[in-house]
Amino acid sequence: MNREELQAMAQAELDQQQKFRCRILVCMSTPCISSGATAVQEALVEALKAGQLEAEVETVATGCLGPCSRGPLITIKAEGKADVIYENVSSDMAKGLVDKHFKAVSVPALDKNILPSDIPFFTKQMQIVLADSGAIDPEKLEPYVARGGYTALAHALREMSPEEVCQEITKSGLRGRGGAGFPSGLKWDMVRKAAGEKKYVVANGDEGDPGAYMDRTLMESDPHRVLEGMAIAGYAVGAEQGYIYVRGEYPLAGKRLEKAIRQAERKGLLGNRILESPFNFRIDIRMGAGAFVCGEETALMQSVMGRRGQPMPRPPYPAHKGLWQSPTLLNNVETFGNIAAIITKGAAWYASFGTETTKGSKIFALAGKVNNTGLIEVPIGITLREIVYDIGGGIPGGKAFKAAQTGGPSGGCIPAQFMDVPIDYESLGKLGSIMGSGGLIVMDETSCIPDVAKFFMEFCTDESCGKCGPCRGGTVQMLRMLEKITDGTADKDTIPRLEELCLMVKEASLCGLGQTCPNPIYSTLRYFRDEYEAHIMDHHCPAGVCTFSKKL
Amino acid sequence: MPETSPKTKGAEKEHPMGDPRYKGIDRVLKRQQYQQDALIEVLTAAQEAFGYLTEESMIYIARQLKLPFSWIYGVATFYHFFSLKPQGEHSCIVCLGTACYVGKAADIIASVEEAYKVKAGSTTDDGKLTLIATRCLGCCGLAPVVVLDQVVHGKETPQGAVAKVREVVAGGNGA
Numbered sequence: 001m002n003r004e005e006l007q008a009m010a011q012a013e014l015d016q017q018q019k020f021r022c023r024i025l026v027c028m029s030t031p032c033i034s035s036g037a038t039a040v041q042e043a044l045v046e047a048l049k050a051g052q053l054e055a056e057v058e059t060v061a062t063g064c065l066g067p068c069s070r071g072p073l074i075t076i077k078a079e080g081k082a083d084v085i086y087e088n089v090s091s092d093m094a095k096g097l098v099d100k101h102f103k104a105v106s107v108p109a110l111d112k113n114i115l116p117s118d119i120p121f122f123t124k125q126m127q128i129v130l131a132d133s134g135a136i137d138p139e140k141l142e143p144y145v146a147r148g149g150y151t152a153l154a155h156a157l158r159e160m161s162p163e164e165v166c167q168e169i170t171k172s173g174l175r176g177r178g179g180a181g182f183p184s185g186l187k188w189d190m191v192r193k194a195a196g197e198k199k200y201v202v203a204n205g206d207e208g209d210p211g212a213y214m215d216r217t218l219m220e221s222d223p224h225r226v227l228e229g230m231a232i233a234g235y236a237v238g239a240e241q242g243y244i245y246v247r248g249e250y251p252l253a254g255k256r257l258e259k260a261i262r263q264a265e266r267k268g269l270l271g272n273r274i275l276e277s278p279f280n281f282r283i284d285i286r287m288g289a290g291a292f293v294c295g296e297e298t299a300l301m302q303s304v305m306g307r308r309g310q311p312m313p314r315p316p317y318p319a320h321k322g323l324w325q326s327p328t329l330l331n332n333v334e335t336f337g338n339i340a341a342i343i344t345k346g347a348a349w350y351a352s353f354g355t356e357t358t359k360g361s362k363i364f365a366l367a368g369k370v371n372n373t374g375l376i377e378v379p380i381g382i383t384l385r386e387i388v389y390d391i392g393g394g395i396p397g398g399k400a401f402k403a404a405q406t407g408g409p410s411g412g413c414i415p416a417q418f419m420d421v422p423i424d425y426e427s428l429g430k431l432g433s434i435m436g437s438g439g440l441i442v443m444d445e446t447s448c449i450p451d452v453a454k455f456f457m458e459f460c461t462d463e464s465c466g467k468c469g470p471c472r473g474g475t476v477q478m479l480r481m482l483e484k485i486t487d488g489t490a491d492k493d494t495i496p497r498l499e500e501l502c503l504m505v506k507e508a509s510l511c512g513l514g515q516t517c518p519n520p521i522y523s524t525l526r527y528f529r530d531e532y533e534a535h536i537m538d539h540h541c542p543a544g545v546c547t548f549s550k551k552l
Numbered sequence: 553m554p555e556t557s558p559k560t561k562g563a564e565k566e567h568p569m570g571d572p573r574y575k576g577i578d579r580v581l582k583r584q585q586y587q588q589d590a591l592i593e594v595l596t597a598a599q600e601a602f603g604y605l606t607e608e609s610m611i612y613i614a615r616q617l618k619l620p621f622s623w624i625y626g627v628a629t630f631y632h633f634f635s636l637k638p639q640g641e642h643s644c645i646v647c648l649g650t651a652c653y654v655g656k657a658a659d660i661i662a663s664v665e666e667a668y669k670v671k672a673g674s675t676t677d678d679g680k681l682t683l684i685a686t687r688c689l690g691c692c693g694l695a696p697v698v699v700l701d702q703v704v705h706g707k708e709t710p711q712g713a714v715a716k717v718r719e720v721v722a723g724g725n726g727a
Contacts, residue, residue: 031693034704068693210649213690248633249689289592290632292687306591308630367651367692374693405650441650441692455653459687465630 001268002276003154006145009267013146020058022102025075027134029064029220030252032071036090040072043094051098060143063221065134067121068374075134076101087115120390121372126353126379128361129337133221138256141263144224150269152343156232157277160343165236166192169339171347173359178204178295178332179407179436180512181358181425187329190319191237194327199239201230202323204300205246205253205333208292209408210459212439214363215333217375219246219253222337223260227283229336231270232343234281237329241282243304244333248288257285292409292463296511297330299465310467311511332437334363354380358424368405368441371396385419388442399444403527407436409456409463410516412523413449432523434516448545449528450535453520454482460517471514474505478521485532488539488548495532499525569612576601577609581616588617591627595634604635640675640682642720645699646713649688657696661685663710664717680721 001009017023026032026041041059048054065073070087077083078101086097093113099105127133136143144150156165170185191199203226207215219226230242246254261283264270272280286304293299294309301323303309322328338360342350351359363377364387371393378387384404388394395401403413412433414421421427425435443452461475481498484490502518509515525532534540539548567574580597584590594617598609605628614621628634646652646661661672664683670676672685691697694706698713700720705713 030689030704031691031706034691034694034697034706068691071693207690208687210653210688211651211692212688213692216690248631249686287593287596288631289596289634291630303592304589306587306589306593306627308626310630365692367695368654373651373695408650439650441654443654447654452650452654455650463687 003158006150006154006269006275009142010146010148013142016142017058017146021056022058022076022078024057024059024097025062025065025077025134026059027063027065027071027073027075028061028138029068029217031068032064032073033252035071037072039091040074040089040094043091044074044097047094047098050095051103053098053102057098057102060137061139062136063133063138064130064217064375066125066130066374066376067115067372069372070115070374073115083117085115085117086110086113088113119393121374121376121393124378124382124386124391125376126361127377128341128350128353129218129225129334129363130221130375130377131341132225133217136222138221138223139259141224141260141267141269144222148344149224149340150228150275152340153228153231153235153269154275156235156343157275157279162192162236162238165232165343168347169236169342172338172342172350173347173354174335174338174342174350175358175425176332177334177338177362177437179410179434181435184331184335187319187331188233188236190317191239191327191329194320196327198241198324198326199237200323200326200328201234201237201239201242202301202304202318202328202330203230203242203244203333203336204295204297204330205244205250206288206295206300206303207247207250207437208295208463209410209437209439211367211405211441212365212408212437214365214375214438216247216250216253218333218337218363219244219250220256223253223257224264225340226257226333226336227260227264227270229339230283231274231281232339233329233331233336235279237327239329240280241284243284243286243323245286245288245294245300245304248290254285254287261285291465292459293465293511293513296513299511300330301328308465310465311513313510334438355422355424355427357426362423362435362438364438364440366392366440366442369395369399369444369447370442380424381422383420383422384414387423387440388419392442395442395444399446402443402445402447403449403524405433405441405443405452405520406439407434407516407519408439409459410434410512410519411436411439412519413443413452413527414523415527432519432526434519446543446545448486448541448543449524449531450482450485451541451543451545453524454479454486456520457482457517460513464513464517468508468510468514470505470508471510471517474501474509474514475517477501478505478518482521485535486541486546488535488546490536492536494536495525495529569608573601574609574612577613577616581613586617588619591617591619591624592631595624595628599634604638607636638675638679641680642701642717643682643684643699644713644717644720645684645686645689646672647687647689647691647695647697647699648685649690649692649695651692651695652688652697655695659710660696660698660708660713663714667714667717681717 100107175181298312
C-alpha cells in the first residue's frame with residue numbers, strides 16, 4: 001500500500017459511513033461489557049431488524065467513552081442532529097430507543113437516561129490521545145484510517161529524516177507518560193545515536209498500579225494509534241523490531257492489538273517495506289504473567305526475554321544496552337499514543353498546551369469516592385479542584401474531600417489545601433507525590449490514611465521481587481509497623497523508626513519499586529501526622545475504619 | 553503423500569508423552585520456533601492445557617526449550633499467573649485494587665472466606681472453589697469488582713457476592 005491507496009481507503013470508509021442515515025455507537029470496553037453492553041448491542045440490532053431499519057442505521061462497537069461507572073453507554077449520531085448519549089442502558093430499552101430516534105415516536109421514559117454532552121465531565125476535557133476512543137470500532141483498521149490514521153507515519157517516512165522526527169518530538173516537549181517524565185525526544189535521540197546493528201522499540205503496557213487503567217483503555221479502544229506511534233519511533237531510532245508488553249490481566253487488550261497488528265501487516269502498514277518505503281518494522285506482543293515489578297523498565301526487558309522479571313542496576317541504560325544487549329527505546333503506550341498527533345499537527349501545536357515545564361495532555365483514571373468515575377484526558381496544568389468537583393462531579397453524599405492519591409504505590413496523597421495547584425510533574429513532586437502513570441483515587445472523610453498507607457505497603461511487600469535486601473526486608477518491616485499503628489499496639493517510637501526505615505529503603509533499593517515504595521508513607525506523614533498520632537496515642541481512628549482489638 | 557490407514561492416523565494423534573493435552577504446548581512451541589525467549593508464552597499454554605503447571609509439563613518444556621529445569625521453575629514461581637497447584641472447578645477473583653479497597657472489597661473477601669471456610673489464594677477441600685485476591689483489574693469505575701468464572705460483576709456487596717458464588721458453585725452462571 002502507498003500513500004494514495006491509504007487516502008483511497010479513508011475515502012472509501014467515509015463513503016461507506018455516509019450510506020447510513022444514522023449510527024449508534026455502543027461502548028464495548030471492559031467496564032461496559034461487564035455491565036452488559038454485549039446484550040445491549042444485540043438487542044439494538046434485533047430492534048433495528050424488527051423495524052426494518054438495518055439498511056439505514058448502523059450499530060458500531062466502539063472503545064471507551066469515559067464515564068465508566070454509568071455504563072453501558074451508547075451514542076446516537078443522527079444526520080443533522082446533535083449527538084445524544086444514553087447512560088445505564090439495558091437491553092429492554094432497545095426498542096424504545098429505536099422508536100424514539102428513528103420513528104419519531106415519543107418515549108418520555110428514556111429521558112432520564114440521557115447524559116447531556118455539555119456537562120463539565122466532557123467539556124473540561126481535551127482529548128489528543130483518546131480522540132478516537134469511543135468514536136471508532138477498535139477491531140477494524142478502516143475507521144482509524146478514515147480519521148486520518150497512519151498519515152503521520154506516511155508523512156514521517158516520506159518527508160522527514162529520522163533526525164527530524166526526533167527533533168520534532170523534542171520540540172513538542174513531550175515527556176514520558178509512564179510517570180517519571182523523562183523528555184521523550186531526548187530518549188529517542190539517545191537510541192538513534194547509540195551504536196548497534198539491531199535496535200528495538202518496546203511499548204510498556206504493564207500497567208500495574210492499582211487504580212489505573214489508562215493504558216488498558218488506550219490499547220483496547222484505539223490499538224492502531226499505539227502501533228502507528230511505535231512504527232514512527234522505529235523509523236526515528238532505526239529499529240526493525242518492536243514489542244508491546246501487555247499486562248496479563250488485560251486479555252481483551254492483547255486480543256485487539258493482535259488483530260490490529262495482523263490488519264496493518266496485511267495492508268503493508270507494518271512488516272516489510274512499509275508504505276512502499278525501504279523501512280521494515282514488525283511488532284510482536286508479549287503478554288505479562290502478573291508481576292507489578294515488570295513495569296520497571298529493566299525488569300520488563302527481562303520479562304520480554306522470557307526470564308524472571310527482576311530489575312538490573314542502571315547504568316547501562318536501555319538506550320545503550322537493552323534487549324539482548326542492543327539499544328532499546330522503551331516508552332509507555334500512552335507516550336506512543338501522542339506521537340501521531342504531534343507529527344500530523346506539529347510540535348508547536350502540541351507545545352501550546354500545558355505548563356512551562358510539561359506540555360500536552362494527560363489521561364487520568366478517576367476513581368474512588370467521586371460521583372463520575374471514569375477515564376479522562378485533561379490539559380496538563382488543570383487543578384485538582386477542577387478534576388474532582390467539575391469533571392468528577394464532587395463527592396457522593398456531600399461528604400468532605402480528604403485527599404487525592406496519585407501515582408499508586410509509588411506516589412502520595414495530596415491534601416485538600418493544595419487543590420488549586422496546577423498539575424504537572426514538578427508541582428506534584430514538590431507536594432511529595434508524583435504524576436505517576438495516571439491513577440487518581442479520591443478519598444473522603446471515611447477513608448483512613450494509615451490504613452491506605454498500609455494497603456499500599458501490603459501491595460509492595462507482595463510485589464517486591466526479592467532481589468535486593470532493602471526492599472525485600474524493608475517493605476515487610478514497614479508493613480509490620482503500619483499494622484501495629486492500625487491495630488493500636490504501636491508506641492511513640494514507632495513513627496521516628498518508621499521514618500528512618502523509609503529513608504533507608506528509599507536510598508538503598510535497586511530499582512524504582514523500592515526507591516518509591518515509602519512515598520505513600522512519607523507524604524501522608526507529612527500532611528496527616530495527626531491521624532497517625534491519634535491511632536498511636538489515643539487508640540482512635542478518626543475515619544472509623546480501624547478496629548483496635550488490643551486493650552489500652 | 554502415502555495413504556494412511558485409520559489406525560496409523562490414530563497413532564499420529566497420540567502424543568509421545570501419552571497425554572493429548574501436550575499438543576496445546578507443542579502448538580505454541582512450534583509457533584514460537586522453540587525460542588527460549590518465548591518461555592512465558594509456552595508456560596501460559598501449559599497452564600491453559602492442564603489448569604495448572606504440572607511437574608511433568610515443566611520438565612517437558614525444559615527439554616523442548618533446552619533450558620535447565622531450575623530456570624523453568626524460577627520463572628514459573630516468579631509470576632503470579634502460574635500456579636503449581638491444581639485449581640478449583642470454579643474461581644472467585646476479588647479485586648483488591650485501590651478503588652475496590654476504598655470501596656470495602658476486603659469485607660467481600662472476608663465474607664466469602666467465612667462462607668466457604670477457605671483462605672484467599674487457596675482452594676476449598678472439595679476442589680469446588682478457588683478464592684483469589686488480585687490487584688486491580690482496571691474496572692475501577694465499577695468498584696468493588698468480583699470476577700466469577702471469568703464474568704465480571706461490578707458494584708458488588710458482601711451478601712450479593714456470596715449469593716452469586718453459591719449460584720456459580722451450584723452450576724449456574726451467577727448472572
